[in-house]
Amino acid sequence: MWEIEIMPKYKGDTLAAAIENGLTALQLDRKNAQIKILQQPQPGFWGLFKKPAQVEIKRQAVSNAQQATLPEQQPEGEAAQPVTQRPAATRPQTRFDKNYAVVHDLATYLQNVLDQLGITATLKVAMPTSKYVYIDCQTDKEGLLIGKHGRTINALQQLCEFYLNNHGVNYVEVTVDTADYRARRRVILSDLVRKTARDVQMSGQPVHLDAMPAAERKQVHSEIEVYDDLMTYSIGNDPNREVVVAPR
Structure with a gap:
């Protein structure tokens, strides 16, 4: 499994303003x-086609001093052995590799x-x-991203x-989530299934x-399958x- 992280972009009329907006949003010092x-920033022509400055900001994980690494020490009395470099083995590009590249572009597109x-x-x-x-x-x-009824x-x-x-x-399932919305939605949906099953059983x-x-x-x-007297089918086209849910 691989993971990537796409950082938000911060904008401003000037480069300094864009940076300040990002630092304020992230509550970070510049250092x-x-x-x-x-x-x-691009002024455009007579106010047309004007473009703001854009920056990407993330927290500095480690300092430059921490990033420095010391050479590995050899035990006393032992001389360092030369390392023979072997050419890296090549392998054909797999479907996973191809999907990875497209999904990486998808993340940027969604951003x-x-x-x-x-x-x-x-x-x-x-x-x-x-898949x-x-x-x-x-x-x-989160509320703006989820929208009314998750639309x-x-x-x-x-x-x-x-x-x-x-x-x-093709044939790849995608889940877009925020603030555990999908998990909360599954619980709500289970309650809806039980209520709907009772309504159909009572009304026929x-x-x-x-x-x-x-x-x-x-x-x-899947959840209606436990009811012997009920069945389900789908109608219409996405979205x-x-x-x-109907009686058998």
């Missing part, structure tokens, strides 16, 4: 920060989308297998799936649930595909 300049939405976030991306990607968005604007975060998740498909990475009529992502539909199908 404790690593600053990467992404874009110099840019969040910037356009006014959401400053640090993205932590994990890919435990070549699953988990993106955790760490932000103080925004679900739309972002589907956007990520479209991105992968358009870049030749099918119930249409609101449209939901594929992973949530799969959860509903409006919904689950129907």
Whole structure:
């Protein structure tokens, strides 16, 4: 499994303002920060096409002194043995390697989308297998990112799936999460399944649930399987595909 971290970008009318905005947001002193300049401010033409300065800032992990390493000492009486360099073995590029490259670009793409939405976030991306990607968005604007009834975060998740498909990475499940929303949603969904099952058993009529992502539909199908007198099926197309719970 590999992980990457995409840091938020900070903007300002000037480079100094962009850096100050980032330091303030992260509550850092400049001496404790690593600053990467992404874009110099551009005045544009008569106020048109003006672009702000952009920087990327993260906490300085270790000092330069700590980064220095001492040479390994040889035991007394033993001479250092020469090290023979062997050429690195080459191997063919695997599907995992190809997916890794596209997913890395996806993280940058999603970061840019969040910037356009006014959401400053640090993205932590994990890919435990070549068929699953988990993106955790760490932000103080969880409500804005999730949206009403999860519509925004679900739309972002589907956007990520479209991105992968358009870049030749197919049949890969993507989860976009923030503040453990997906775990909390699974609990809520389980309660909804139990209530819906009771309603269908009592009324004998099918119930249409609101449209939901594929992973949530799969959860509903799975949990209804324990009811011998009920069945489920899906109708519609994404993103409006919904689950129907019905009597057998």
